[in-house]
Amino acid sequence: MSDMEDKKELEQLTNCALCANMCKHSCPTYLATGSETITPQKIARLILYQERSFLEDEQGFFEVMFRSAMCGACKTHCIYENYDLRKFIQRGRSKAFQAGMLPDETRKRVETFTKFGNPNGERQPFQKGTGDLGYFVSCSAYKNQQLLEAMDKIITVSKGQVQQFGGADICCGSPLYYAGDTEGFKRAAQKMKGEMVKRKLRKVIVDCPNCMKMMTEGYHEIGGDLEVEFVHITEFFNTLLRKGKLKVNRANTTATFHDPCILVNDLGISTAPREVLGELGFEIKEPVYSRVDTHCCGGLCGARIGDCKLTDKVSAMRIGELKETNADIYVSACPTCKSVLSGIDMKDITEIVAERIVDE
Amino acid sequence: MNIKTYLSRKEEVPYAFIEKIKQIVGEENVSVKECDLISYSLDYWLYGIFLSQHGNLPSLPCAVISPENSEEIQGILKYANEYKVNITPFGGGSGVLGGAIPINGSAILNLQRMNKFILLDETSLVSEFEAGIIGANLERELNHRGYSSGNIPQSLSCSTLGGWISTRAVGQFSTKYGKIEDMILGMEVVLPNGNLLSINPVPRRSTGPSLKDLFLGGEGTMGIVTKAMLSVHPLPEATVKQSFAFLSIDVALDVVRIVLRGDARPAVVRIFDEAESERYFDEKKNRVTVIFVSEGDSDFVSFERSAIKRIAQEYGGEPLGENPVDIWLEKRFDIGLGPVVMQQGAIVDTIEVVSLFKDSANLYKDMIASLKAVDDALLVSGHFSHFYPEGACLYITFAGFPKDPYRYYQDTWTAAMEATLKNNGSISHHHGIGYWRMQYIQQEMGASGAELLQSIKSALDPNGILNRGKLVGYGR
Numbered sequence: 001m002s003d004m005e006d007k008k009e010l011e012q013l014t015n016c017a018l019c020a021n022m023c024k025h026s027c028p029t030y031l032a033t034g035s036e037t038i039t040p041q042k043i044a045r046l047i048l049y050q051e052r053s054f055l056e057d058e059q060g061f062f063e064v065m066f067r068s069a070m071c072g073a074c075k076t077h078c079i080y081e082n083y084d085l086r087k088f089i090q091r092g093r094s095k096a097f098q099a100g101m102l103p104d105e106t107r108k109r110v111e112t113f114t115k116f117g118n119p120n121g122e123r124q125p126f127q128k129g130t131g132d133l134g135y136f137v138s139c140s141a142y143k144n145q146q147l148l149e150a151m152d153k154i155i156t157v158s159k160g161q162v163q164q165f166g167g168a169d170i171c172c173g174s175p176l177y178y179a180g181d182t183e184g185f186k187r188a189a190q191k192m193k194g195e196m197v198k199r200k201l202r203k204v205i206v207d208c209p210n211c212m213k214m215m216t217e218g219y220h221e222i223g224g225d226l227e228v229e230f231v232h233i234t235e236f237f238n239t240l241l242r243k244g245k246l247k248v249n250r251a252n253t254t255a256t257f258h259d260p261c262i263l264v265n266d267l268g269i270s271t272a273p274r275e276v277l278g279e280l281g282f283e284i285k286e287p288v289y290s291r292v293d294t295h296c297c298g299g300l301c302g303a304r305i306g307d308c309k310l311t312d313k314v315s316a317m318r319i320g321e322l323k324e325t326n327a328d329i330y331v332s333a334c335p336t337c338k339s340v341l342s343g344i345d346m347k348d349i350t351e352i353v354a355e356r357i358v359d360e
Numbered sequence: 361m362n363i364k365t366y367l368s369r370k371e372e373v374p375y376a377f378i379e380k381i382k383q384i385v386g387e388e389n390v391s392v393k394e395c396d397l398i399s400y401s402l403d404y405w406l407y408g409i410f411l412s413q414h415g416n417l418p419s420l421p422c423a424v425i426s427p428e429n430s431e432e433i434q435g436i437l438k439y440a441n442e443y444k445v446n447i448t449p450f451g452g453g454s455g456v457l458g459g460a461i462p463i464n465g466s467a468i469l470n471l472q473r474m475n476k477f478i479l480l481d482e483t484s485l486v487s488e489f490e491a492g493i494i495g496a497n498l499e500r501e502l503n504h505r506g507y508s509s510g511n512i513p514q515s516l517s518c519s520t521l522g523g524w525i526s527t528r529a530v531g532q533f534s535t536k537y538g539k540i541e542d543m544i545l546g547m548e549v550v551l552p553n554g555n556l557l558s559i560n561p562v563p564r565r566s567t568g569p570s571l572k573d574l575f576l577g578g579e580g581t582m583g584i585v586t587k588a589m590l591s592v593h594p595l596p597e598a599t600v601k602q603s604f605a606f607l608s609i610d611v612a613l614d615v616v617r618i619v620l621r622g623d624a625r626p627a628v629v630r631i632f633d634e635a636e637s638e639r640y641f642d643e644k645k646n647r648v649t650v651i652f653v654s655e656g657d658s659d660f661v662s663f664e665r666s667a668i669k670r671i672a673q674e675y676g677g678e679p680l681g682e683n684p685v686d687i688w689l690e691k692r693f694d695i696g697l698g699p700v701v702m703q704q705g706a707i708v709d710t711i712e713v714v715s716l717f718k719d720s721a722n723l724y725k726d727m728i729a730s731l732k733a734v735d736d737a738l739l740v741s742g743h744f745s746h747f748y749p750e751g752a753c754l755y756i757t758f759a760g761f762p763k764d765p766y767r768y769y770q771d772t773w774t775a776a777m778e779a780t781l782k783n784n785g786s787i788s789h790h791h792g793i794g795y796w797r798m799q800y801i802q803q804e805m806g807a808s809g810a811e812l813l814q815s816i817k818s819a820l821d822p823n824g825i826l827n828r829g830k831l832v833g834y835g836r
Contacts, residue, residue, distance in 0.1 A: 011703060014413055018699035020404045020454055025496035025517040034426055034473030034492065036453060037399040045412065046395055054362045054415040057394040064395050077517070079696045288504045309388075 012083050016044035023077035028261075028295040029069050032313040038067045040074040040085050047088050062101050065092035067307050069314060070178060071296035072265030093180030102179060105308055110179045117169025117191070126167035129155070134201040134228075137166025138208035140335035147207070147335060150354035154237070157359050158245045163199055170195050172214040182222070189214075189224040196228050203229040205236045207350065209263035209334050210300060217266065232263065234272040234333045237353050241279040247358045250281025255352075256327035257284060258318070258341065259294035260334035273333050273349055280356045285325040295321065297332075299340030311340070319344045363398065366411075367795075368419035369464050377443040381425055384435040389426040389473075396424045400450055400468040404515075405458035405796060406709045407769050410702050418795075421448065421462035426470040430550055430586040436469065437584070437825070438554035446828045449580035451523035452494060454515040456710070457794025459527065459579050463829040471522055474586060477501040486545060486561050488589045491522030507592040510537025510627075513790075514693055522585045527792035528577035532692060535620075535747045536627035536655070537593060539790070541576045546589040549575055552582070552821035561589035574816070579792055580827040582820050596655035600665045601685035604677030605647040609633055610721045612648045613744065613752070615675045617717050619652075620749045624664045628653035628745075630688065633724070635741035636757075640691065641684045650677070651685045701759065706738070707769050708759040711776045715785035716751040720744065723783035724754055730775040736762035737772070746789065753789040777803070793831045801831070 021041035024030060030039045037046075046064055049055050068089050075084040096102055102110065109119050116122055118139050126137050126148075135155070141147045155162045173188025192215065196204070206212040212230050219225055240246045255277050264270045270291040274284055289295050298314030322330055322344055332338055333349045373392075382390050391397075401417040402408045408418050422445075427433050440447050446466035453460055462468050474492035480502070481487070487509070489498055495516040502508055511531035513519060523529065525547065530539045537543070546561030559572050574582045606612040612631045619626070631650050637643035650672070654664040669679070698708050715723045724742060731740040739759040746753040756776060762768030777787050777800045787804045788797060802810045810832070817832045818824075 011700075014703050015696070015699040018409055018413060018702055020515065020695055021452075021518040022693065022695065023517065024452070025494040030472075031475065031494075031497070034470060034475060035396075036450070036470060036472065037396050039399075042399040046398065048413070049363075049398065049415060052415060055394060055398075056362065060393045060395045079694055286504075288500055293500065 012080065013044055013048055013088055015080055016041060016083065016085055017048045019079065022079050023074040026073040026077040026293065028071060028073060028298070028314050028317065029067060029310060031295065032298070032317040033310065037064060043068065043089065044085060047092055050092070058099070059101060062092065062096035062099070063103065065089055065096060066103050066106060067310055069261070069296040069298065069300055071261035071300055073261065073296070076265045076292050090177075090180065093178065094182055095180070097180035097182075103307065106179050109175050110181055110184070113171070113175050114184070118171040119175040123167050125170070126165060128152070128164040129162050131161035131163050132200055132202040133160070133162050134196075134199060134204040135162050135164045136204050136206050136211065137164060138206065138211045138335055139166075139171055140339060141207045142166055144335060144338070147338075147348055147350055150348075150350045151207070153354045153359075154240075154246070154350065154357065157357050158240050160240075160245075162205070163201065165195070165199060172211040172218070174210055174214045174218075177214060177218055185218070186222050186224065189219045189222060192219075193224065193226055196226055201228055203231060205231050205233055207233045207335055207348075209260050209267055209269075210336070213262050213266045232267060232269055232272070232333070234263075234269060234276055234349060237276045237349065238272045238279075241276060246353070247360055248280050248356045249358050251356060252281050253283070253328040254285045254325075255282035255329050255331050256287055256322055256325040257290070258287075258297070258322055258330060258332040258337060258346065259291055260332055260337050261294060261296040261300060263333060264292055264294055273331075276349060276353065277331065280352065282329075285327040287321050287325050289321055297334075297337040297340040299336045315340050315343070362415065363420065364416045365401075365419050366416060367461060367463050373422035373445060373467060374443045377439055377445050378423060380439045381423075381436055384432050384439075385425060385427050389428070391424045392422070397421055400424050400453075400462065400470065403450075403453045403455045403458060403460040405456055405461065405794065406698070407707065407765075407796070408458060408461070410707060410765065413703065418458065418461045419463050419465060421468040422465045424468045424470055426473050428473050430548060430556060433469070433550040433584050433586060434554045434556060437550060437552060440467070440825045441553065441823050444823060445825065447825050448827050449522075449526075449584055451492060451520035451526065452515070452518050454519040455523060455527060455794055456791050457796045459792060459794030459827070459830050461795055463795065466828060469584065471520070471584070471586075475520075478587065480505055480507065480592070482507075485592050486589050487592050488561075488587060489521050490587055491525070491585045492520050495519050495521065495524070502592055503595065506595055508595055509543060509590055510593050511540060511543060511590075514695070517693065521588055521590075525576055525585050525588060526579050528790060530746050530753070530790035532745070533627040533653070535629050536625045539746070541573070543590045544572060544576060544588055545591060547572055547575065547585055548587040549583040549585050552823075552826045557583065574820070577792065579794065579831045581817055581831045582826070584826075596661075598658035598661045599653065599655040600661050601651070601653055601682040602665060602668055602672075603649060603651040603680040603682070603684040604672040605637075605643065605645070605649055605680055606675065606677050607647060609648055609724055611675050612650050613717065613720050615650065615672050615677060616744070616747055616752070618671050618675075619668055620747055622667060624654075624667050626652045626654045626664060626668065629747045631744040633728075633742050635739075636743050639741070641680075641687055649680065649684055651688055653685060704761070706759050706761050707765050708757070709769070709772075711756045711758070711773070712753055712789040712791055713756075713776070713780040713785045713787055714746075714751060714753045714789040715780070715783055719783040719785060720752055720754065723780065723785055726779040726783060727754065727756055727776060730779045731756065731758050731772055734760070734768060734771045734775055736760040736768050754785075773797075795830055798831060798833065
């Protein structure tokens, strides 16, 4: 066990490998494909076998490491306390990166990031407003002009002072993290720290759950904690509505909320978006799989980064689950979910808030 | 590959067979990759799991085939007959007797792509699902619509509907809602020759022997169950939890027997022996704990509560309130200790058998005594669950830190099976036979019974392609 941190970690991984796969029912990549190989317990067994040199097909092993959505459903439904299989999958990805054996899609994204400092390619910086309350425009939101306009409207109507920033090479580094490029991720974290300090930010609103996870948990893992308080956009909207800073034209129609996997599994947020939609006058129609039982859209850098066919299957499954509610609109709180689930005309909660508020 | 196998004579799958199968299911749904072969090499047979931590697996399949529907399975089985390729069906992989091990490198038929909810008939209280759906998700689909199947096994989150049918499984709420054979009203099955059999759902029929019973407990040897229609129940309006302490297993069995002799049908009834009472409920007075969960219409539940309470107290039961029930409800899916002690060298497993009430107490005592007498035994405990007016299932947990794991495992199982047969019991209540328990099936059925079962298998599957080496003696 050359790179296992200590004996306890090995015991945890082995517990997982010897478990009856009790979290299997929650795994979206398994449910979308029916593949036993990518269930959490089998992934743990394969990692254990790889560590012990029982495997010959290294390429095949690395392919499995890039077939996880990294959504955290297995952690949420784990029978063991304080265990997260993703930590071990992440190490498997790091080995693939070091061995130069990344899936093609992943390699291309890393190359793009290395060249432009973000996964989108060349782009202009985005900077608007002032103050020590920031709004970080995620790479997914940056690509969507409607989202930026919606957020701008909300800030204006609420008469808030918010410093909006993003674009260019300002990125949390998530694509590198999920590609197993640990050193690259550290550099991205350092760069982000500089951007925060430069803007003298005290608190930052984040639209993308995964960016928020990276800038908190992810940076903490590499010893790069930021001295900034983070708040997800759903919590920000909820506070504005509860404080009466936004007047709304109530919808009186139905909405289904798709819980983004990282928002619920890692950030523990599922009530705030429902409260926001309730304040806007929507009747919530829950899908069969919601809150902690949600399924990833398939687009988190876990699956999308490694296996596009897998992403298509997971997103098709999720669209089918959501459609069953026959709600008037479908809403999420993650720009990536909005993009990946476009087949169901998914809206981001930012757009919905902007649509319903009244500029008096 | 550096994996060691111990139940395998490696057989090469014919190239032409694989090519034909790829045409049926698509190239991406046939795999011979190392990671896939390892992942389908073993179910949750605990001796196999114990060995797996050291890279020892029972047998690697020659290929993994993942069909999407019955039609594809029909095609696969036709070619399996033509090319004489053995096929092992793989549901959730949660079976504890090795029923899904691809002995001698058979091809795995992975049924987990077939995992859809199909319909709910609220008028007739019948639902239909594809057989590869995981139990927890089946329940979620029903609960969302206000219903439950009532089948809640400990493996709920990792076992499939098809697996429940194939092993004649039972859930924790079985005393009220029945066992899987009581719930399954119809099914679709692909027969070993590739023909499709559809048994439409009706409450009962009198059309000769029940064909669906060939597959309820067929363990994938008689056909591949692809869809099933099962009864459902509205979610209960009220739930009442009660528990009592008794001085002995004998008294506790009497209480439950008297309760069930009347009209009461609590969903959950469990009698925990002294060792398990201490382990689960911190019971220090060397007493037996009995828990009851009654659920359904609030008036009926209220009557049932009164009846249970009256009978329990007539037999000297000390009321313990809801707390032990809540503890059990919280711990009932927690299998976390097994992997922890297996890493330390422990062999652990469970054995479930069944007898009439007249034999239940003696069966329990003989079972505990004979398992404790096995060399290197460390822990043996038991509880009764899954009750009938006529008798009950006895569920034993054992663990040891043996010098010779195989010898300890074999001796413990043999002692348990002999104690069961000596007390007129049946060697399995709901886990099935699979690979491991097949060695005792002739003692259970007698020569005539075993021969009959073998004849049925041979008539259905003359080439012996389906799950060879399981349930009946083919290939062992």
